[in-house]
Amino acid sequence: MTAIRPARSHPAPLTEMVAGLGLSGPIDSTALIRDITLDSRDAAPGTLWVALPGSRGHGASHAASAVAADVTAILTDEAGAALLAGVDVPVLVSGALRRDMGVVASRVFGHPADRMMTLGVTGTNGKTTTVALLEAALAGAGHTVGTIGTIGFRLAGQELPSARGTVTTPESPDLQALLAVMGERGADAVALEVSSHAMVLERATGMVMDVAGFLNLGRDHLDFHGDMDSYFEAKARLFTAAHTRAAVCWVDDPHGSRIAERARLSGLPVTTVGTGDDVDFRLSGWEPVDPLGGRAVISHDGRDLGITISMPGLHNMVDALMALAMAHTVGVPPEVAVEGLRFAQVPGRMQLLDLPHGAPTVVVDFAHTPQAVAASLDALASSFSNVITVLGCGGDRDREKRPLMGRAAAERSDLLVVTDDNPRTEDAASIRRAMLEGACDARADVVEVPGRKFAIEHALAAASAGSVVAILGKGHERGQQIGHEVLEFDDAVEARRAWGRNLEGHP
Numbered sequence: 001m002t003a004i005r006p007a008r009s010h011p012a013p014l015t016e017m018v019a020g021l022g023l024s025g026p027i028d029s030t031a032l033i034r035d036i037t038l039d040s041r042d043a044a045p046g047t048l049w050v051a052l053p054g055s056r057g058h059g060a061s062h063a064a065s066a067v068a069a070d071v072t073a074i075l076t077d078e079a080g081a082a083l084l085a086g087v088d089v090p091v092l093v094s095g096a097l098r099r100d101m102g103v104v105a106s107r108v109f110g111h112p113a114d115r116m117m118t119l120g121v122t123g124t125n126g127k128t129t130t131v132a133l134l135e136a137a138l139a140g141a142g143h144t145v146g147t148i149g150t151i152g153f154r155l156a157g158q159e160l161p162s163a164r165g166t167v168t169t170p171e172s173p174d175l176q177a178l179l180a181v182m183g184e185r186g187a188d189a190v191a192l193e194v195s196s197h198a199m200v201l202e203r204a205t206g207m208v209m210d211v212a213g214f215l216n217l218g219r220d221h222l223d224f225h226g227d228m229d230s231y232f233e234a235k236a237r238l239f240t241a242a243h244t245r246a247a248v249c250w251v252d253d254p255h256g257s258r259i260a261e262r263a264r265l266s267g268l269p270v271t272t273v274g275t276g277d278d279v280d281f282r283l284s285g286w287e288p289v290d291p292l293g294g295r296a297v298i299s300h301d302g303r304d305l306g307i308t309i310s311m312p313g314l315h316n317m318v319d320a321l322m323a324l325a326m327a328h329t330v331g332v333p334p335e336v337a338v339e340g341l342r343f344a345q346v347p348g349r350m351q352l353l354d355l356p357h358g359a360p361t362v363v364v365d366f367a368h369t370p371q372a373v374a375a376s377l378d379a380l381a382s383s384f385s386n387v388i389t390v391l392g393c394g395g396d397r398d399r400e401k402r403p404l405m406g407r408a409a410a411e412r413s414d415l416l417v418v419t420d421d422n423p424r425t426e427d428a429a430s431i432r433r434a435m436l437e438g439a440c441d442a443r444a445d446v447v448e449v450p451g452r453k454f455a456i457e458h459a460l461a462a463a464s465a466g467s468v469v470a471i472l473g474k475g476h477e478r479g480q481q482i483g484h485e486v487l488e489f490d491d492a493v494e495a496r497r498a499w500g501r502n503l504e505g506h507p
Contacts (some may be wrong), residue, residue, distance in 0.1 A: 003042060004162050006180040009034050010110035011046065014073055017107050018092060021100045025092040031072050036108045036173045043069040050101050050173070051076040051084070060084050075101065102172035102205030112179035113207035117189040117330050120204070120244065122235050123215025125372040126319045127168070127193040130215060132346040133323035134191040140340020141332040146182035148175070149193035151347055151476045155182050169198035172206055196234035204243060211329040212244035213322050217255040218371035239263040248326045250274060250318060273325050281325045286314050288382045292352055298324065300334060307338050311350050313379025348476030350376065353492055355499045360463035364491045366475025368394065370404040373472060377412035384468040389413040390459045391472045392421030392452065393431050402431060403438025410442030415462055418448045419455030421473045422481040452480065452489065457498040471495060
């Protein structure tokens with residue numbers, strides 16, 4: 001497995017790469033380090049291999065393949081060092097392994113974030129959309145923009161293929177390498193999603209962003225964080241001088257107000273965005289625009305500016321205004337950003353499918369939290385009188401949000417088709433039952449259809465030409481995880497196939 005790597009790294013002696021980190025072990029080695037990796041399959045001469053502890057065991061247990069590949073040195077923690085006793089490779093031991101990995105990764109790739117503008121976005125919902133809108137706003141101002149996030153890695157609108165499975169924020173060696181690759185290929189700005197996992201796991205350590213934006217906080221990832229307070233604190237870590245030079249916060253969310261106040265107290269310049277009178281960028285007058293867009297007024301610095309976007313819903317307009325305010329922080333005039341935002345689209349985010357022959361309107365969206373489901377369906381209800389929703393919940397994740405998602409969908413739909421998402425190792429039927437418990441008292445007709453393919457087909461068969469079918473939860477994803485296997489599955493593709501079968505049955 002080969003990760004994305006730049007054509008040139010910045011090799012230096014091991015002793016320089018780890019200087020000042022307080023490591024124990026043979027840190028005075030002058031052997032050159034050219035790469036850093038977590039994957040023993042990518043180990044090679046000149047590589048610093050990092051052995052991390054994990055949920056299924058310690059990475060040090062894979063040392064044999066790294067040593068056989070003639071790795072130059074190993075960086076690990078005390079537990080890893082115990083497993084590596086007797087290994088004929090220099091072993092460096094860290095008391096803050098993930099932090100030190102990020103610092104070394106930045107050094108190996110020549111501190112790439114220092115050679116471009118970097119803009120980080122965090123929030124429970126809207127990160128992917130806001131990053132895509134940032135790309136549009138910055139590109140409209142003449143910048144060559146890279147993006148890093150849930151839907152992949154892109155440069156100037158073109159996908160960068162990677163053997164790595166896409167995560168919201170890559171581990172620090174891959175993140176720093178990606179920034180270096182994008183810089184080599186002409187990027188002068190990179191917008192990236194910064195997840196709460198990334199902050200806890202120090203994936204963004206080793207760089208200071210030019211601006212960080214906070215969107216919102218809703219229920220999600222409590223299987224990882226444990227409670228909402230810990231989830232909030234993970235997000236809040238981004239808004240310190242160690243990680244960003246400026247903050248932009250949506251302060252209609254009370255969590256955004258808290259983060260804005262903390263950032264000010266820490267000495268960061270803060271830009272506030274919201275609907276109140278005392279914000280730096282004020283949103284007002286939002287209204288839907290057919291076929292699936294919206295317009296509003298932005299007030300800033302004593303001026304009003306109209307904005308139109310090609311995405312439905314107030315929540316997408318909020319994301320657009322956040323992108324505009326963040327772009328303004330790095331020097332893009334609002335009137336230039338507005339033009340860049342006008343026609344921006346995001347794969348799998350309120351994505352309108354073009355189906356033939358009298359098809360209903362079909363939208364695919366990634367909404368996978370109660371807050372996001374409500375926002376997406378509220379947006380569609382403003383333009384359609386008959387809303388049909390297909391929704392499931394992921395397995396091996398926060399169980400308590402399942403009835404909440406069922407309720408959010410049932411309260412905003414005329415027909416709710418409860419089905420499967422990525423059940424992973426859980427029983428799919430038990431996940432559906434939890435959703436149905438939340439949906440039972442709502443206004444919608446609710447049906448349970450096992451098998452996502454069949455649920456999409458059921459929804460399309462029930463729809464009339466004036467209906468909207470909202471297929472929620474997976475968005476851009478091209479696979480469905482059942483057990484430990486990922487099967488090929490794309491909501492947009494399945495909807496097109498289902499409509500084709502529908503036409504064959506009704507000539």
